[in-house]
Amino acid sequence: MSATLDLARCVVSTPADGVPKAMLHEAKRTLINVLAISLSASPAKPARILVDWAKAEGANERATVVGSGLRTSLTNAALINGFLAHLQDYDDTHFPTVLHPSAPVWPAVLALAESTGASGKDTLAAFVLGAEVGCRVSMSVHPWHYDAGWHITGTAGVFGSACGAAKLLELTDAQLSDALGAAGTQAAGVREVFGSDSKALHAAKAASNGLQAVMLAKEGFTGPEDLIGGRRGFWGVLSAAGHDEAQLTEGFGTRWELANNGLKPYANGVVSHPIQDAVIQLRNAHGLSADRVTAIRARVHPLVLELMNRPEPRRGLEGKFSFQHCAAAALVDGAGHDAQFSDARVADPVISVLRAKVSATVEESVREDEVHLSIELDDGTLVETHVEHATGTPENPMSDAVLEAKFSDLAGEVLSADQADRLLAAVWALDEAPDVSDITKLMVKAQVPA
Amino acid sequence: MSATLDLARCVVSTPADGVPKAMLHEAKRTLINVLAISLSASPAKPARILVDWAKAEGANERATVVGSGLRTSLTNAALINGFLAHLQDYDDTHFPTVLHPSAPVWPAVLALAESTGASGKDTLAAFVLGAEVGCRVSMSVHPWHYDAGWHITGTAGVFGSACGAAKLLELTDAQLSDALGAAGTQAAGVREVFGSDSKALHAAKAASNGLQAVMLAKEGFTGPEDLIGGRRGFWGVLSAAGHDEAQLTEGFGTRWELANNGLKPYANGVVSHPIQDAVIQLRNAHGLSADRVTAIRARVHPLVLELMNRPEPRRGLEGKFSFQHCAAAALVDGAGHDAQFSDARVADPVISVLRAKVSATVEESVREDEVHLSIELDDGTLVETHVEHATGTPENPMSDAVLEAKFSDLAGEVLSADQADRLLAAVWALDEAPDVSDITKLMVKAQVPA
Numbered sequence: 001m002s003a004t005l006d007l008a009r010c011v012v013s014t015p016a017d018g019v020p021k022a023m024l025h026e027a028k029r030t031l032i033n034v035l036a037i038s039l040s041a042s043p044a045k046p047a048r049i050l051v052d053w054a055k056a057e058g059a060n061e062r063a064t065v066v067g068s069g070l071r072t073s074l075t076n077a078a079l080i081n082g083f084l085a086h087l088q089d090y091d092d093t094h095f096p097t098v099l100h101p102s103a104p105v106w107p108a109v110l111a112l113a114e115s116t117g118a119s120g121k122d123t124l125a126a127f128v129l130g131a132e133v134g135c136r137v138s139m140s141v142h143p144w145h146y147d148a149g150w151h152i153t154g155t156a157g158v159f160g161s162a163c164g165a166a167k168l169l170e171l172t173d174a175q176l177s178d179a180l181g182a183a184g185t186q187a188a189g190v191r192e193v194f195g196s197d198s199k200a201l202h203a204a205k206a207a208s209n210g211l212q213a214v215m216l217a218k219e220g221f222t223g224p225e226d227l228i229g230g231r232r233g234f235w236g237v238l239s240a241a242g243h244d245e246a247q248l249t250e251g252f253g254t255r256w257e258l259a260n261n262g263l264k265p266y267a268n269g270v271v272s273h274p275i276q277d278a279v280i281q282l283r284n285a286h287g288l289s290a291d292r293v294t295a296i297r298a299r300v301h302p303l304v305l306e307l308m309n310r311p312e313p314r315r316g317l318e319g320k321f322s323f324q325h326c327a328a329a330a331l332v333d334g335a336g337h338d339a340q341f342s343d344a345r346v347a348d349p350v351i352s353v354l355r356a357k358v359s360a361t362v363e364e365s366v367r368e369d370e371v372h373l374s375i376e377l378d379d380g381t382l383v384e385t386h387v388e389h390a391t392g393t394p395e396n397p398m399s400d401a402v403l404e405a406k407f408s409d410l411a412g413e414v415l416s417a418d419q420a421d422r423l424l425a426a427v428w429a430l431d432e433a434p435d436v437s438d439i440t441k442l443m444v445k446a447q448v449p450a
Numbered sequence: 451m452s453a454t455l456d457l458a459r460c461v462v463s464t465p466a467d468g469v470p471k472a473m474l475h476e477a478k479r480t481l482i483n484v485l486a487i488s489l490s491a492s493p494a495k496p497a498r499i500l501v502d503w504a505k506a507e508g509a510n511e512r513a514t515v516v517g518s519g520l521r522t523s524l525t526n527a528a529l530i531n532g533f534l535a536h537l538q539d540y541d542d543t544h545f546p547t548v549l550h551p552s553a554p555v556w557p558a559v560l561a562l563a564e565s566t567g568a569s570g571k572d573t574l575a576a577f578v579l580g581a582e583v584g585c586r587v588s589m590s591v592h593p594w595h596y597d598a599g600w601h602i603t604g605t606a607g608v609f610g611s612a613c614g615a616a617k618l619l620e621l622t623d624a625q626l627s628d629a630l631g632a633a634g635t636q637a638a639g640v641r642e643v644f645g646s647d648s649k650a651l652h653a654a655k656a657a658s659n660g661l662q663a664v665m666l667a668k669e670g671f672t673g674p675e676d677l678i679g680g681r682r683g684f685w686g687v688l689s690a691a692g693h694d695e696a697q698l699t700e701g702f703g704t705r706w707e708l709a710n711n712g713l714k715p716y717a718n719g720v721v722s723h724p725i726q727d728a729v730i731q732l733r734n735a736h737g738l739s740a741d742r743v744t745a746i747r748a749r750v751h752p753l754v755l756e757l758m759n760r761p762e763p764r765r766g767l768e769g770k771f772s773f774q775h776c777a778a779a780a781l782v783d784g785a786g787h788d789a790q791f792s793d794a795r796v797a798d799p800v801i802s803v804l805r806a807k808v809s810a811t812v813e814e815s816v817r818e819d820e821v822h823l824s825i826e827l828d829d830g831t832l833v834e835t836h837v838e839h840a841t842g843t844p845e846n847p848m849s850d851a852v853l854e855a856k857f858s859d860l861a862g863e864v865l866s867a868d869q870a871d872r873l874l875a876a877v878w879a880l881d882e883a884p885d886v887s888d889i890t891k892l893m894v895k896a897q898v899p900a
Contacts, residue, residue, distance in 0.1 A: 049669045053662070057523035058510025073507035149687035154635075182648045185604075186655060188638040192683035197672040198632045205636060209655075212503070219499045222647040233642035237599035 003229030003248055004184075008176035010252040011133060011163045016125035018253055024431050026258040027124040029400070030092050030102040030131070032407050032427050033263050035066065035443055037091060038084035040338060040410035042067025042445075046197035047087060050080050050204075063111035067414055069444030074111045074215070075208045078161070081107035082207030086153065086200040088338045090267040095260050095394055097138035097152060104157030104206035105130040109164040112211065113436045118168050120433035128258060130164020135257035137228070139247035141239035148241060154189025154202025155238060159228075161210030169218050176214075181223015183213035184234050195317075263398040265391040265406065266336030268320035271303050273390040274371035275323055275360075279330040282375050282383050290332050290354045295376040298327070299363040311355065319346040328354040331375075337409055369393045414445050453679030453698055454634075458626035460702040461583060461613045466575035468703055474881050476708040477574040479850070480542050480552040480581070481560075482857050482877050483713050485516065485893055487541060488534035490788060490860035492517025492895075496647040497537060500530050500654075513561035517864055519894030524561045524665070525658045528611070531557035532657030536603065536650040538788045540717040545710050545844055547588035547602060554607030554656035555580035559614040562661065563886045568618050570883035578708060580614020585707035587678070589697035591689035598691060604639020604652025605688060609678075611660025619668050626664075631673015633663035634684050713848040715841045715856065716786030718770035721753050723840040724821035725773055725810075729780040732825050732833050740782050740804045745826040748777070749813040761805065769796040778804040781825075787859055819843045864895050 041047055051068050054076045063077035064070070066084055071077075085091055085103035092102050105127055113123040138145075138156040146152050162183040166176045186209045189202035217223070228234045228248070235243040266276050275298050282288060298304075300323075310322035319325040319341045328351045329340040345351060366372070374384040389396040398406075404424060411420040423442040430439065491497055501518050504526045513527035514520070516534055521527075535541055535553035542552050555577055563573040588595075588606040596602050612633040616626045636659045639652035667673070678684045678698070685693040716726050725748050732738060748754075750773075760772035769775040769791045778801045779790040795801060816822070824834040839846035848856075854874060861870035873892040880889065 046666075046671050049666055049671050052669065053665055056510070056665075057512070057525060058508070059523070060506070060508025062507070073509070075507060148690065149682040178646075181643055181646060182651055185640050185643045185648050185652065186636075186638045188636045190635050190677075190682050190684070190687045192677055192680040192686070193631055193635045193674045194682075196628075196631060196674045198635050198674065198677075201632055202635065205659075215503055215506075216496075216499055219502065221496050221499050224643045224646045224648065227640075227642055230642040232599040232640055232644075234640070236642070237640045240598065 002177065002226035003245060004180050004226045005173060005177045006249050007133065007136070007228065008173040008180060010249050011129050011167065012171065012173040012176060014129060014253045016122050019125040019128045020256065023128045023256045023258050024121070024124045026261065027127045028427050028430055029263065029403055030258070030261070031106060031127070031430070032403055032424060033092055034085045034102050034106045035423065035427070036407040036410035037088050038066040038081060039414040039443070041084045041087040042414060044087060046200070047080070047084055050083055054080060062115045064114060064440040064444060066443045067445055074115055075212050077111040078107040078211045079204045079208035081110065083200045083204035086203035088267050090264055090338065092261050092263050094135045094138065094257060095262055097135065097142045098146065099134055099138040099156055100153040100203065101131040101134045101160060101258070101261055103153060103203035104210065105134060105160045105164045107207040108161035108211040109168065110436060110440070112165050112168045114440045116168060117435045120430040120436060122168065123436055124431055126164045126167035128256070129167050130160045131261070132252070132257050133163040134160025135260070136248050136252070140245065141235065141243050144241040144243065145239040148239070149191050150238060151189040151191050151194070151199070151202050154206050155187040157203060157206030158183045158187050158210045161207045162213050165211045165214040169214055171214060171218060175217045178221060178223040179213045179217035181227040182216060182221060183210045184227040185223070186213075187234060187238060260394065262392045262394065263403060265398055265402060266326070267338045267341060268326065268336065269307070270390070270392070271307050271368070272323045272326040273392065274369055274387045275300070275304070275327050275373060276330045276336045277390050278371050278373035278385050278387045279327050279375070280334055281385050281387070282373070283331050283334055286383050288331060288375065288377070290350050292377045293331060293354060293375055294357060294378050296327050296331070296358045297374050297376070298360040299366060299372040300360045301366045301368045301370065302362045302364070303368060304360055305362055313346050316341045316343045316346050323360060324355045324358040325351070327358045335409060339413070369395075416446065419446060452627065452676035453695060454630050454676045455623060455627045456699050457583065457586075457678065458623040458630060460699050461579050461617065462621065462623040462626060464579060464703045466572050469575040469578045470706065473578045473706045473708050474571070474574045476711065477577045478877050478880055479713065479853055480708070480711070481556060481577070481880070482853055482874060483542055484535045484552050484556045485873065485877070486857040486860035487538050488516040488531060489864040489893070491534045491537040492864060494537060496650070497530070497534055500533055504530060512565045514564060514890045514894060516893045517895055524565055525662050527561040528557040528661045529654045529658035531560065533650045533654035536653035538717050540714055540788065542711050542713050544585045544588065544707060545712060547585065547592040548596065549584055549588040549606055550603040550653065551581040551584045551610060551708070551711055553603060553653035554660065555584060555610045555614045557657040558611035558661040559618065560886060560890070562615050562618045564890045566618060567885045570880040570886060572618065573886055574881055576614045576617035578706070579617050580610045581711070582702070582707050583613040584610025586698050586702070590695065591685065591693050594691040594693065595689040598689070599641050600688060601639040601641050601644070601649070601652050604656050605637040607653060607656030608633045608637050608660045611657045612663050615661045615664040619664055621664060621668055625667045628671060628673040629663045629667035631677040632666060632671060633660045634677040635673070636663070637684060637688060710844065712842045712844065713853060715848055715852060716776070717788045717791060718776065718786065719757070720840070720842070721757050721818070722773045722776040723842065724819055724837045725750070725754070725777050725823060726780045726786045727840050728821050728823035728835050728837045729777050729825070730784055731835050731837070732823070733781050733784055736833050738781060738825065738827070740800050742827045743781060743804060743807060743825055744828050746777050746781070746808045747824050747826070748810040749816060749822040750810045751816045751818045751820065752812045752814070753818060754810055755812055763796050766791045766793045766796050773810060774805045774808040775801070777808045785859060787856070789863070819845070866896065869896060
């Protein structure tokens with residue numbers, strides 16, 4: 001009896017054709033999201049440090065780094081792309097476990113697909129299975145593992161990246177069990193590093209280590225009999241307070257965890273998302289501009305005031321924890337991307353003036369993902385809306401249209417609008433594509449000819 | 451208050467000249483040992499898999515891999531050399547914690563020294579400080595952490611490799627604290643993988659990840675305020691059952707943990723080492739050969755029979771857990787290296803016949819590191835010895851002469867005797883050398899000209 005081998009068998013025995021069309025569509029959506037936020041993150045300082053490190057170390061040109069276009073080894077590409085995908089805390093979230101499934105898995109799968117010439121459909125299916133495993137390993141240890149201080153995206157993520165990669169490299173179940181041994185014993189990442197550059201390193205290393213373990217196991221490198229279930233293994237050591245074995249494989253291939261995965265419309269914590277939704281709705285419906293607004297009033301869940309009552313944020317990061325700033329930036333910019341939480345945007349005079357006009361009162365009956373919001377204009381007009389479930393919650397998934405707008409905004413920070421459109425089209429067409437080359441070519445900032 | 455920053459300050463404020471000459475000598479001894487076992491391990495299958503992986507991924511030629519002579523990136527060289535240094539379970543052991551200090555630290559320090567041209571003395575001092583930190587982080591969590599299932603060489607090792615590398619790259623204390631954040635959140639390795647190729651991957655990744663974290667932090671990559679002591683940090687998450695903060699820095703720079711570090715004379719567990727010592731003593735003193743021996747009788751500590759009573763081992767690995775095989779191989783070969791525990795050596799007819807003549811009786815007063823042993827010859831002669839403390843224990847450290855013999859045996863499996871001698875001489879002269887190039891050139895199997 002080996003839980004690890006059981007899981008490996010589930011992965012190996014599920015063919016690409018066994019992945020439902022709806023899940024392939026979800027996979028495309030997660031890739032659009034990953035590419036958007038990775039492009040937006042690519043100019044950030046820690047990302048440039050990693051790229052410079054990879055350049056100094058050197059590598060054969062086997063796979064492409066998002067944004068910079070550096071071509072490097074498979075594991076280095078997976079490392080840097082994993083870092084980019086998580087750097088803005090703007091990636092997808094698996095609701096039952098707070099795992100971010102895509103950041104560790106997509107970079108491993110994409111690097112391998114680029115190098116092997118895998119078909120678009122096989123690539124999508126490999127991602128779906130990798131994400132499935134990341135989610136299931138997470139569910140098998142949630143909540144004990146996260147409560148103990150682990151960052152589940154780093155720890156469970158490495159199992160996901162290994163399974164995604166193993167699917168493309170066609171490992172046998174015994175080889176995959178060995179790979180999960182080599183990968184799983186590297187499961188790491190503590191929550192203490194939240195707020196530092198090292199947090200995104202968790203996703204980076206999960207992507208890279210899982211991929212490397214698969215490459216080694218394919219050649220005969222061994223792991224233990226049962227890394228996950230063995231006495232001194234993943235469950236025993238990293239989730240000593242409890243685990244739920246059935247979550248690992250029950251119904252594998254018949255229900256899919258990407259169905260419980262959400263995309264974020266705003267680059268900050270979910271508590272303020274109903275407010276941001278409501279402001280943007282009213283702004284767009286009524287063509288509102290800041291100079292006409294005299295008050296923004298919200299009736300909210302108590303957590304909004306507990307966690308996000310910060311009327312005068314001083315830096316970008318504080319803006320992420322200020323419902324006043326979230327509302328004001330949403331009205332002025334119509335968005336809540338990382339760009340809306342820069343130091344400059346927090347200091348912006350128009351936003352600062354408007355921020356002072358934002359208020360909230362607690363209403364006990366309002367749920368966490370709900371808000372009642374009204375905006376008063378200088379002519380006395382009152383416009384109102386009720387957001388029942390914020391965008392990106394299970395009851396109100398982000399629509400493809402909203403996702404496309406997010407993509408255009410973020411990819412447009414680095415790519416021309418035309419290139420961004422073509423990249424988006426390439427992802428939507430991925431299940432019919434002979435390989436991933438359209439994507440890996442277009443996800444790179446075009447070089448200006450000298 | 452940051453435990454991590456306190457530790458970083460200790461490391462940064464200790465100059466190379468502050469490392470006592472006796473510790474530089476110990477550092478040379480550990481390097482001789484590491485080179486010996488790494489050379490011997492270099493032809494093994496999983497080592498070749500790693501080398502082939504590194505070749506496929508490619509890299510700039512910045513540092514040398516022991517044995518194969520592959521020149522690759524700093525982090526890949528640290529990775530593979532860390533793997534080689536631990537693969538035979540034949541590396542040094544820090545007695546208070548069972549940490550293997552050298553395998554994670556030497557590969558990081560040596561790769562960096564090769565690439566930066568650091569002096570021999572600075573290189574030795576950087577190793578001493580890295581090993582000191584590995585040991586101290588281990589002592590701060592021992593025994594709770596190991597008992598929880600962690601392989602301390604993987605987890606504490608990454609702090610050691612980071613500090614060794616940081617010394618050579620001259621990080622500030624703030625940079626080193628960041629590096630320890632990025633490195634320490636990658637602390638990983640569970641004991642479940644013991645017995646598989648993935649065990650040595652712990653030392654490999656500790657070497658490589660610690661080195662990489664230092665390279666990144668030097669450029670401004672950040673970690674948290676206090677990775678070690680923070681609520682969700684190393685102590686809180688990986689040693690929840692307890693920790694001892696004082697061990698981290700108390701007396702740093704005045705007492706040295708390499709003084710509590712031992713080298714192994716035999717490539718298996720310590721329980722049989724007194725027997726192996728005694729047999730080899732008598733063999734060499736009396737010129738014994740197997741055909742003349744009619745009985746080998748030992749009076750031993752109870753653990754010998756509990757753990758190692760295996761009169762008919764079938765495979766090499768079982769030979770490591772057979773006191774009968776250990777004694778017989780010691781008499782025939784005069785050694786207990788990995789070569790004595792091959793499948794072929796276990797099946798060897800001369801050793802098999804002799805093995806049947808080995809017996810042991812328990813004597814309660816005999817300590818674990820002690821044995822009374824007699825050998826009876828075909829003419830009725832009885833030769834006897836009493837080993838009070840086996841070689842490699844704190845009371846009986848391995849002498850330089852015995853270490854040199856181990857080196858000659860193991861390095862001689864891969865290098866010519868002449869090259870091995872020159873490599874040994876280069877290590878003994880390292881504190882006077884302008885750089886490490888003599889070592890990195892000589893630790894490579896000479897290519898036969900085409």
